[in-house]
Amino acid sequence: MGSSPWVGIVLLSLAFMALCVATEVTYDAHSLIINGEKRIIFSGSVHYPRSTVEMWPNIIQKAKDGGLDAIESYVFWDQHEPIRREYDFPGNLDFVKFFKLVQEAGLYAILRIGPYVCAEWNYGGFPIWLHNMPGIELRTDNPIYKNEMQIFTTEIVSMAKEAKLFASQGGPIILAKIENEYGNIMPNNPKSPKIFTENLTGWFQKWGQRVPHRSAEDSAFSVARFFQNGGILNNYYMYHGGTNFGRTAGGPYITTSYDYDAPLDEYGNLNQPKWGHLKQFHAAIKLGEKILTNGTRTDKDLGNQVTLTTYTNANGEIFCFLSNINNNQDANVDLQQDGKYIVPSWSVTILNGCNKEVFNTTKVNSQTSIMVKKSDDASPKLTWVWIPEKKKDTMQGKGSFKANQLLEQKELTLDVSDYLWYMTSVNINDTSIWSNATLHVNTMGHTLRAYVNGRHVGYKFS
């Protein structure tokens, strides 16, 4: 067959390109430019240690099906260097494998190295040995901290480079970020595009508090507002929240579930209608990608908190947003030859060509799923398991000892336990005083429980 060799050559060269070709990532004031194309990027946070390795391909695929272009994750220092200079990347800590799966699914990746990540993670991702280094001051211009930070960051970047994870090496990582939520330095650089790293899909859960919920409509509204205002990359925090395994939950009082009311629930199921509504929203915004990233914007105030935003490019193509941020009045907007629109209160309508309504944030067309939890009689019954506190480790192997003051708890417990018992004895002979005694404890601790003669007499939560 005459044509066979030709087909063979084409396939070979494509495979070669897929393996080796670098992705060029640059930017201007209004866009992220990937291989010369101005792009709008939808990204979602999925933290690899908050699910199992077995769950990763499914979560990543569902994120792609939901219209994401990229997956973002922090790197969790405390997990990777639990003991100083002893690095660990087994099982669901294998971030290289995670990012490779992201690439195999055809998605980009965003790497946020920290080393401080916050993330409702135990001690914000800092290892406890770091806290206990003499003379250290975290997240400041402190030589001890900076040295440790540099060594860890270099380790992570070297691993990513070795695995060819960066876009310049043909890998998926188009953006990388150092530090996190460093409050006093958020300068808005007019030369770089608007990137939102944490538009929240919900909120984290605390013990004893109601389950957080953010509606699909409100999530879509806030992200639509970001694109109306010139945004080009939105990262959902979280797209899949997952689970805080072991002692990884931050404090105080954050639960083991980190479901977050995210588009994918704790177990990786679609959280409908949020997942579907955002998917439709992504598709609507992508219709205007070329114009939004390479056009000029004008805002027209239509009164009563209603705004028409028009993007126009050099070819005269247009793309519009109609927003109504009035939270109790719907608006009737007449755009003359471009049509009449009802813009419900607290909503954004997207108009392709400025005359065709392709999406509005309040109209949820995707199905609502109702999860039914069934007991699985075929499998062995789940039972409660108790794990005793590691008392010996807790006291740095010292068991109990005497002190005449409250102690620095992280240093003493090495964070293997949240608790520390303080015991003292006082002889009070005058029973009239005893019947009305007050216990004063000056402490930064979050929780205090008091016992007198073995009886629980009270507690205080901060």
Ligand SMILES: *[C@@H]1O[C@H](CO)[C@@H](O)[C@H](O)[C@H]1NC(C)=O
């Ligand atoms: C952006 O628009 C200009 C015209 O203003 C055009 O020459 C250029 O090719 C466009 N760039 C991209 C990346 O589409």
Ligand SMILES: *[C@@H]1O[C@H](CO)[C@@H](O)[C@H](O)[C@H]1NC(C)=O
């Ligand atoms: C948006 O909402 C309005 C008012 O509820 C409705 O008339 C319109 O059909 C919706 N548009 C889309 C694209 O869902």
Ligand SMILES: *[C@@H]1O[C@H](CO)[C@@H](O)[C@H](O)[C@H]1NC(C)=O
């Ligand atoms: C309280 O009583 C005990 C024994 O009855 C005695 O040894 C002690 O000195 C008394 N303490 C005070 C403060 O009176």
Ligand SMILES: *[C@@H]1O[C@H](CO)[C@@H](O)[C@H](O)[C@H]1NC(C)=O
């Ligand atoms: C208990 O002590 C407080 C002050 O410490 C005082 O205000 C209160 O009246 C006392 N109550 C009784 C029943 O003695």
Ligand SMILES: CC(=O)N[C@H]1CO[C@H](CO)[C@@H](O)[C@@H]1O
């Ligand atoms: C919860 C949250 O961060 N939402 C923000 C998402 O982006 C829009 C537009 O910038 C903000 O208005 C929201 O507050």
